[in-house]
Amino acid sequence: MTSALRGIDPSRYVVHVGFLLIFALFAVVLKDDGFLTSTNLLNIAQQTAPVTVMAVGMVFVFTAGEIDLSIGSVVAISALIAATVMREYAWPLAVVAGLGTGIGIGLLNGALVAYARLPSFLVTLATMGLLAGVARWLTNLQSVPITQNLFNNLFGAGRLAGIPSLVFWTVAVVGIGHFIHRETRFGAHVHATGDNARAARAIGIRIEQVRLAVLVISATTAALAGLLYAGRLHGARYTLGETDLLTVIAAVIVGGTHLNGGIGTVTGALIGSLLMGMLNNGLILMGLSVSEQMMVRGLIILAAVALTLREPNR
Amino acid sequence: MTTPVLALEGVRKEFGGVVAIERIDLELHAGEIVALVGDNGAGKSTLVKIIAGIHPPTSGRIMMDGSPISFPNPRAAQEHGIQVVYQDLALADQQPVYMNMFLGSELVTGPFRRLNRKRMIAETETLVRELDVRIPSAKATIRELSGGQRQGVAIARATHRARKLVLMDEPTAALGVAETMRVEAIIRSLKERALAILLISHSLDQVFRLADRICVLRHGVQIGVKRSSETSSNEIVAMITGLA
Numbered sequence A: 001m002t003s004a005l006r007g008i009d010p011s012r013y014v015v016h017v018g019f020l021l022i023f024a025l026f027a028v029v030l031k032d033d034g035f036l037t038s039t040n041l042l043n044i045a046q047q048t049a050p051v052t053v054m055a056v057g058m059v060f061v062f063t064a065g066e067i068d069l070s071i072g073s074v075v076a077i078s079a080l081i082a083a084t085v086m087r088e089y090a091w092p093l094a095v096v097a098g099l100g101t102g103i104g105i106g107l108l109n110g111a112l113v114a115y116a117r118l119p120s121f122l123v124t125l126a127t128m129g130l131l132a133g134v135a136r137w138l139t140n141l142q143s144v145p146i147t148q149n150l151f152n153n154l155f156g157a158g159r160l161a162g163i164p165s166l167v168f169w170t171v172a173v174v175g176i177g178h179f180i181h182r183e184t185r186f187g188a189h190v191h192a193t194g195d196n197a198r199a200a201r202a203i204g205i206r207i208e209q210v211r212l213a214v215l216v217i218s219a220t221t222a223a224l225a226g227l228l229y230a231g232r233l234h235g236a237r238y239t240l241g242e243t244d245l246l247t248v249i250a251a252v253i254v255g256g257t258h259l260n261g262g263i264g265t266v267t268g269a270l271i272g273s274l275l276m277g278m279l280n281n282g283l284i285l286m287g288l289s290v291s292e293q294m295m296v297r298g299l300i301i302l303a304a305v306a307l308t309l310r311e312p313n314r
Numbered sequence B: 001m002t003t004p005v006l007a008l009e010g011v012r013k014e015f016g017g018v019v020a021i022e023r024i025d026l027e028l029h030a031g032e033i034v035a036l037v038g039d040n041g042a043g044k045s046t047l048v049k050i051i052a053g054i055h056p057p058t059s060g061r062i063m064m065d066g067s068p069i070s071f072p073n074p075r076a077a078q079e080h081g082i083q084v085v086y087q088d089l090a091l092a093d094q095q096p097v098y099m100n101m102f103l104g105s106e107l108v109t110g111p112f113r114r115l116n117r118k119r120m121i122a123e124t125e126t127l128v129r130e131l132d133v134r135i136p137s138a139k140a141t142i143r144e145l146s147g148g149q150r151q152g153v154a155i156a157r158a159t160h161r162a163r164k165l166v167l168m169d170e171p172t173a174a175l176g177v178a179e180t181m182r183v184e185a186i187i188r189s190l191k192e193r194a195l196a197i198l199l200i201s202h203s204l205d206q207v208f209r210l211a212d213r214i215c216v217l218r219h220g221v222q223i224g225v226k227r228s229s230e231t232s233s234n235e236i237v238a239m240i241t242g243l244a
């Protein structure tokens, strides 16, 4: 009995409990404001789609003991490139261009971290700034509208395989991400690299390839998030994704993934992301001002992080 | 005379101009335990890391089964049947025992090459039972284990994978008496499996209990190699310290 319980780490379930508590709170308090309506809940799920998709990528990066600060800029630049390509060409080419941009940036970040052995914090801080500049310069601060409706439906407000597109993408990325992270050899190598890189290398794991791969995964999810924003808003603008970095990091950490590497879960990040979206939604419905929302959200994240990451023997 | 499993010929190692190993010539044979002794900083761990493919030698050759070979990385050394038990334990602390046991060569199943946790757990349990390593469960994380249990896991992993040569860098330094005896029994069983063993130890008693030959290093210089049956503790101490 006790040995069975010892294997359960209570800090791993903080996010689940917190999610349920806040959900119940909002359900009661905001009963008359339409929080619990299916329209509103679907709305939350759709609005959090880009953050959830990026959170999945970030779980890989954190588990490997790295960080990717450039995702917000990748969102903007991929969306802008996809939208620009769609002015002249069919949408599939634009999707390839948008995702290709993400993969290319991920390869750049990854090569600098894995092979030039620069810290990911500094590399992605630099590419974040660089790409934000490129995104502004590329379109001269103008937005680029997208008029190809099939694209807007597939990546935005339409339906895919019978379910709302944004929900489809969320489920697909979370499902695939969870499988790779938890059930494959590559996932095990990501864990080992973040846990003890020297040990992983000594046992023959190619830690450089792991580091490269997680940064490519992260940039690719950011590029997909860019397409999702572009599809929902029928266009792209350099401001897309600007404020997402902190939300993504909060979702991932609240979801039980450790910033220091070695431990992480994709499903936790999904719940963390939904929690962030629900907070956003609920606090707006409560009629809090923007500044009040920011303060309350900050406090809740702080509490969740404190509960999740509290280390008894430090 | 049989061909040695591994032979070092004039191996030298410098770290940015600092000489860690002056020159080593040493042969390791199947079914033989060679002890490597010397004071702290003598270059013992560095030699292990050269053989394991972590550091390239500055000069000299490594021969395996009679032909020259070089290990550009640890994977290459492992592919040639070499395993290491490192002094600073090479385990991933936050992962379970069974994942550490199979790290880098995880078992998979099915068309999606899913991790076969069940089989890895079962095989880990068999392995630790065979070697009498007492851990609470194959699913326990390394962090929950004692120093002796961790060392047991590291040794079980190395012995499970080694086909030719096991390098052990102070495998019993952190262990109690009973655990040390158990590890020594494991080392003897490796010898019976016709593996070659290079053992680094600070305990001369242990060295004389286990080793067939003893190689002494001092400040990166190979002072000499003696058969254990033809030398004494006093002679080895004199060689280690340089005080006659």
Ligand SMILES: Nc1ncnc2c1ncn2[C@@H]1O[C@H](COP(=O)(O)OP(=O)(O)O)[C@@H](O)[C@H]1O
Pocket: B015, B018, B019, B020, B038, B039, B040, B041, B042, B043, B044, B045, B046, B047
């Ligand atoms: N990676 C390294 N870089 C620079 N110097 C090193 C490195 N590894 C070992 N040394 C040096 O090489 C010498 C031998 O060290 P080591 O092989 O660890 O000795 P031992 O294991 O015999 O105690 C020491 O002077 C040590 O400082």
Ligand SMILES: [Mg+2]
Pocket: B044, B045, B046, B087, B169
């Ligand atoms: Mg040493």
